[in-house]
Amino acid sequence: GWQRTSSTQRQSEFPKVNADGDYWFRFTAPATAKDVKLEFAFVEFPAQQDAQGNWNVIAKAPKAGYQIARWIVDGVKVPDPGLEFTYSNGWVSTIEIPSPQDSYYLMRDVPHGDVREHWFFSAIEGKWRRAYVYTPAEYDSRPDKKYPVLYLQHGAGENETEWTHTGFAAIIADNLIADGKIQPLIIVMNNDFVYRPGDNRGRLALADKWNENYEEMFFTEALPDIEAHYRIITDAEHRAMAGLSLGGMLTGTVGVRHSDMFSWLGIFSGGVVSEPALLRKDTVKLVFETCGSEEYPERIQQNAEQLRGLGFNASTYVSPGTAHEWQTWRRSLYHFLQLIFR
CATH class of the missing domain: 2.60.40.10 (Immunoglobulins)
Structure with missing residues (x-):
């Protein structure tokens, strides 16, 4: 029936x-x-x-x-x-x-964390901005404990809600924590788009100016505000950045430029690290590059090999049977979470 x-x-x-x-x-x-x-x-x-x-x-x-x-x-x-x-x-x-083989993002009877709407004022944009912040199930009952943090970016077609509503990031984290596969962490999901008053919003998202806008907003406004309001361990070893597509490009540019602040970098269908000379060997513990099997697996594998040749821990994941789509990125997050903060 x-x-x-x-x-x-x-x-x-x-x-x-x-x-x-x-x-x-x-x-x-x-x-x-x-x-x-x-x-x-x-x-x-x-x-x-x-x-x-x-x-x-x-x-x-x-x-x-x-x-x-x-x-x-x-x-x-x-x-x-x-x-x-x-x-x-x-x-x-x-x-x-x-998808029978992808049970890791299904809702289960395990302790669930919260996803909070966190508002902060951006002087760069001249307006209030919203981030979605996942806190683990134990967060409110462990007031003396601090947590590692993953800053997780969306793609060009989305906003700060999508990793929660479509990517199931909170459910994936809940299940992995409940299974003892990862330690409890905080996940911060910002909006990738930053426009100064008077900016042309047309194609700015793909321009260097947009990249610079995001970089300044993130490091001078978003990150300090998040660290002031949440119990976060504030060293590079406990800080990760990742993103899908455009958010992966952000990780591969802004994250790489500031690799003194991030030990863990994840680029999901967002190209590769094009300027490896900017990676800090004293802080970077992992560069994780992924894509769907219908995208460009050879490219990420070649780049990871290049990074390993330079002395970095670089690994890849190719999502079987998928392209530039959410199934690729859900799987990428599932694997990335199990590699970081170790």
């Missing part, structure tokens, strides 16, 4: 899924619609109209994990109103496809 998916809105009947892994999507388009398709994990499926005028698609999921699912009505992409909306290059309708 058919059942609603875990991502189906509570007031919606569709999408549905059956025991064979077929997904049934239904959409009511305007009566004038001529051509209706479903875009599901970036694969297009033609829809069939039923006697009631609804458009239907029954299909297997092209990929597991977090996937965009939306309709294309006469060439116009529209969200599926039956699904949850997530921020990814704008608001899109998304569906979570189960």
Whole structure:
């Protein structure tokens, strides 16, 4: 039989899924619609109209994990109103496809930490900024204990909410802590984008100026404010930086430039360390470069080999069967967390 998916809105009947892994999507388009398709994990499926005028698609999921699912009505992409909306290059309708081999991000009956909204004022931007801060389950009951910290950046299409809502960073950390695989830690998720008043927001994100804006905001405002409000061990050995895509590029530039402050660096689908001469041998304990098998595994493996030749501990992870997508980055975080603060 058919059942609603875990991502189906509570007031919606569709999408549905059956025991064979077929997904049934239904959409009511305007009566004038001529051509209706479903875009599901970036694969297009033609829809069939039923006697009631609804458009239907029954299909297997092209990929597991977090996937965009939306309709294309006469060439116009529209969200599926039956699904949850997530921020990814704008608001899109998304569906979570189960992945049997990736149980580490499933909610379990273990002690759970908190994800806090932390607001601080940025004089650089002239406005209040928000960071999401994960604290481990024991944090409030251990008032005398200080913790290592991971500064975790999102990608170009996201914001500070995505590592929690889509990447399941808090659940991954909870499960690893409960299993004794990692020590309790704090995870700080800032917004990558920093605009001074008057900045052109168009393509600034890919410019050196944006990079410099973030660098100044992070080290003069965000990091001191976080360390003033949370019980954090403030040396390089207990401080890590990582990020996905654009956030990985930040780690590979800003993090590398300040490698006197970070012993652990993680670059997830964000290129490679292009200026290894800036890495500090006295502080850097790990450079961890990852990507999906459908991205550029040879490139990260070659770069890691180069870094090892220079005397650094560098390792790689290639996510099997994935591309530039959240399943790659969930897996990358899962592995990175088990390598740091050791």
